[in-house]
Amino acid sequence: MLRIWRFPSPESQAFLEAIEQRQVSLPAELTEQVAQILDDVRREGDAAVLRYIREFDGVDLTPEDLRVPPTELQRLADQAPQDVVTALQQAADRIRRFHEGYRLSSWGWDDGRAWVGLQFRPLDVVGVYVPGGRAAYPSTVLMTTLPARVARVPRIVVCTPPRRFFEQPVLAAALRLAGVEEVYLVGGAVAIAAMAYGTATIPRVDKIVGPGNVYVAIAKRLVYGQVAIDAIAGPTELLVLCDETAQPAWVAADLLSQAEHDEHACVLCFTTSMNHAEAIAAEVVRQVEFLATRTTIEAALARGGIVVFDDRDAMVEWANRIAPEHVQVMTDGAEEAARRIRNAGAVFVGPLSSVVFGDYWAGANHVLPTAGTARFASPLGVYDFGRWYSWIRIHPPGVGAAVGVVERLAEAEGLPAHAAAARIRAKG
Structure with a gap:
C-alpha cells in the first residue's frame, strides 16, 4: 500500500524529484470555462449569478434569497450538536489568542530631520469562501475569519453553495462564534467572481481567502490583481521525519489522518531503518481497514511512500527541497532536528505533536502553503487581512x-x- 525505497537508489531519487517538482494542477481545458463565468458575472451581475446557481446547483433563487438572514443563521447554529459547539469554542479561543500575538502597532523612527514609519490598516472588506462539498470544515471557517477579526476588518463576507449549507449547522455555529453574519448562497467560480467584481447584492471585496475545488482555484488565479487572494491551494501534504524511537503505530496514524483529506493528498515518511519502514507500512495496512474513509486514503497512499535514509543530513536536505505543508519530526533529538527545517508551512516537534492537533486545537493557522510554495510563502495570518503603508513627515x-x-x-x-x-x- 505504501511503497518503500532506500535512498539513494535511482528509484528513490526519481520519486523524490517528482515530489519536489509537484505543482497545483489547474487543467487548461477548464480555464476557458471559468473565464466565461467570470466575464458573465462581471457584465451581468446578479442575473448571471442566479442563472449559474440554477444551472450548477439546481436551485431557483431571487436576489433577495441570496443573503441568508441573520435569524436563519442563528436558527441553524442552534441546531448544531452541543458537544461540537463546545469543541469549536475551545478551538476558537486558542486560535484567537494565537493570532492576537501578531503586532499590529504602527512604528517608526525620528532623527530630528524626519519621522519615517509604517502604518497598519485593516482591509475594508474581506471575502471568505466556504466550500460545500462532501465534508463540512467548520475549523477552516474559524481559521479564515478569526484572524480577520483580530486584524479589525470591519466587514467579512462569506459565500458558500446553497444546497449543502442548510444541511451543515456546524458551519453556522462556527460563523456565529466568529461573529460573521453576512453570508451569501453562491458557490464555486461564480462566488469568486461575485466577490471579485461585486453585484447589486454581493459586495466587491478587497481580498478572497478560503479553500475550494479546482474551479475555485482557477477563478482565484484569474481574478488575482482585481482583488488579492490568499493562495492557490493544492492538496494537503505531510512529511514525517522519524527514526526507530518513533512508534510505528503513531506514525501510521498521522499519515492516515492526512491521506483521508483527499485522494490527491501527499503523505511521505523518511526514516532511518528498513525494519522501521516495514513496521510503519504494516501499521498503515492494519489501521486503514477500520476507517470509513478507506477508499480516499488508499488512493492517496498510492501516490506517497516511505524513504529509508542512512544519512540524516540527506533526510533533512530532502525535506527542505520538498518544502511540505506539514513536517512532523519524531526523532531522537527532535528539537535540534526541527530547527534545521527551513521550508515548511508548519513544523510539529516531538512524538506527541501530531499534525491533527494543529488542524484543530493548537491555535496556529492551518491554512498553509502547499505544492512547494513553503519555500517562499507563509501561513495565513493577521497580516494577510491588512496592509502597511509608509508614513513620512519631513x-x-x-x-x-x-x-x-x-x-x-x-x-x-x-x-x-x-x-x-x-x-x-x-x-x-
Missing part, C-alpha cells in the same frame, strides 16, 4: 539635509523636476 532641518542628496540622485537619473521640487522647498 521636519525643517530635514529639508536642508535632503536637498543635496535629492538633487544629485535626481540629476543622475535624468529627472530634473524631482530636483526642482526639492530646491523649491529649500528656498522657502
